[in-house]
Amino acid sequence: MATDNLADKIPDFNSATVNQGGNGPVDVSAIAGIRRAKGLKEIASVIALAIVVVTLLEFILIWTHTEAYVFPKPTAIIRSLFTDFPTLYWKPLTQTVQTFFLGLIIGSTIGLSLAVLVTLKPGLDIFISPYIIILVTTPMVALIPFLMLKFGFGMTPRVIAISLATGPMVMINSATGFRRTNAELIALGKSYGATEFQLFRKIRFPFALPMIIVGFMVGSIFGLLTAVGAEMVGGGMGLGNRLIYFSSLVQMSQFGAVLVIVATFGVGIYSFFTFINRKWASWDA
Amino acid sequence: MAQATRIQITDVSKIYQTETKTVEAVKNFTESVKDGEFVCVVGASGCGKTTLLWCLSGLHPATSGTVHIDGELLTKPLPDRIGMVFQDSNLLPWRTLIENIELPFQIKKKAVNRKLVDELLDVAGLKGFENSYPGELSGGMKQRGSIVRALAQDPEVLLMDEPFGALDAFTREEMNLFLLKVWERTRKTIVFVTHSISEAIFLADRVWVMSPRPGRLSRIVDVDFPRPRDIDLQFEPKFIEILKSIREDVEGSKSGKGQ
Structure with a gap:
């Protein structure tokens, strides 16, 4: 019977490759393979270039007889990083990390909850979004002097500022992700009798996950910015405070070392969320 | 093979209210589908055929009129009795x-x-x-x-909303054969919305032709080709004759409304 000839595998697969242009998971393992191979090569060349740039910088500083207080030599920064790490940098690093994560956890929990709330009760978002926009657009560092008057010079004002910097970012991105969920997918779930909670867990949340991860990434970067900025304003703690301290003493190699630590922290945040995204949301490639 | 009424549609109207205008997507639609029957709904785009199907699914209730499934008034989706297939595979x-x-x-x-x-x-x-x-x-x-x-x-009832509309012609033919094969095995009651008249005639026991603005049932065509049907059916004179007459209806309803 003609109807038996259904397994149109070869022509079908050709059309599948055409369909892959938009969203949807392409062969995940293959892409991961390609990326890794490419990545190794790229990582090698990126590292090589970085070495060349740093070496060049070192020699330029030697040839031009630039004083350390004007621009510290890369070797001096690296030496300071290794020798002074336990005494000068470890403690402020832990202080920054602590406030950062505390702020991130509080901010993102509130942000994600608000996103869920405005998704389930769409009428609410016209009341909430003005404040969210204000919070996103205002640099939260600006609040630090005020918060310090209220809460003292401990961790509290900085954790609040970091929460206010990360939360709205997580909220805006998550809410957008939830809202963008394909209406037909929701209809599909409803046609099977899904409750609002099931729709959320099985359809909206996984659909929004790539956006939520992006929200966390951007929020974290804003959070780090706020953390370091707030430490520079006052309080005598953390990496930001060390930046002010070393620059006021014109200890530029130590200043450079702290800068390298802050930058590494930022790149670490970025890499972590890129990794999470590839792991949990690879279908959205 | 005429059996009990599976779906009873009584005077169903669906009005969409947008900020600027009111659209009568479906108006005074009354018809029934028998158990195990394969009904196709055709019409020009915007004739309300998809709206009608959504009213039957319980997802978008009708503005007025009633839908009964096995004599029971439909007020919400019936996940154990009605299955939905969408244009996108979803x-x-x-x-x-x-x-x-x-x-x-x-x-x-x-x-x-x-x-x-x-x-x-x-x-x-x-x-x-x-x-x-x-x-x-x-x-x-x-x-x-x-x-x-x-x-x-x-499910007892399968509602299909242009499920093959996004596929190329050859895949579509295969899907039609696949669907008939499944249907002949299971004898589900199917309401199938399509804009392809030949697809409708090929699949259906009965074709409902709808005309747009407001969406109404303008004609019912009985298709009594024997089953199982072969893809060559579409070249038979009687098939082409039905195709032409429905096509004239659909075209006429479009131009009649000054499109």
Whole structure:
């Protein structure tokens, strides 16, 4: 019977490759393979270039007889990083990390909850979004002097500022992700009798996950910015405070070392969320 | 093969209210579908055929009039009795094919009917693709997967909203044959919306022709070609004759409204 000839595998697969242009998971393992191979090569060349740039910088500083207080030599920064790490940098690093994560956890929990709330009760978002926009657009560092008057010079004002910097970012991105969920997918779930909670867990949340991860990434970067900025304003703690301290003493190699630590922290945040995204949301490639 | 009435549509109207205007998508629609019957709904785009189907699904209630399924007034989706197939396969891209087929079972908190799922996958030619992600499947395979997902719930009624509209002509023919094969086995009651008149005639026992603005039932065509039907049916003079007459109706309803 003609109807038996259904397994149109070869022509079908050709059309599948055409369909892959938009969203949807392409062969995940293959892409991961390609990326890794490419990545190794790229990582090698990126590292090589970085070495060349740093070496060049070192020699330029030697040839031009630039004083350390004007621009510290890369070797001096690296030496300071290794020798002074336990005494000068470890403690402020832990202080920054602590406030950062505390702020991130509080901010993102509130942000994600608000996103869920405005998704389930769409009428609410016209009341909430003005404040969210204000919070996103205002640099939260600006609040630090005020918060310090209220809460003292401990961790509290900085954790609040970091929460206010990360939360709205997580909220805006998550809410957008939830809202963008394909209406037909929701209809599909409803046609099977899904409750609002099931729709959320099985359809909206996984659909929004790539956006939520992006929200966390951007929020974290804003959070780090706020953390370091707030430490520079006052309080005598953390990496930001060390930046002010070393620059006021014109200890530029130590200043450079702290800068390298802050930058590494930022790149670490970025890499972590890129990794999470590839792991949990690879279908959205 | 005339049996009990499965779906009774009585004076159904659906009005959409937008900020600027009111659209009468469906007006005073009355008809019934018998148990095990295959009905296709055709009409120009915007004639309300999809709206009608959504009214039958319980997802978008009618503005006025009633829909009864097996004599019971429809007020909300009936997940155990009505299955929906959409224009897009609507497979969740983060789930494998089999996980997608299992989704309705999970929502209903029921054990997966392995035997039925296996049988359906076999008929659909999807054996061996259970662990593929939708992005790895062709358009035809995805749509067959979504039909398997609906049929695995063993619904009495299958509502299909232009399910093959996005597929190319050859895949579409194969899908039609696949659907007839499944239907001849299971004898579900099917309401199938399409804008392809030949597809409608090829599949249906009866074709409902709708005219737009407001969407009304303008004509019912009985299609009594014997089953099982072969793809060559579409070249028979009688087939072409029906095709032409429905086509004139659909065209006429469009130009008549000053399009």
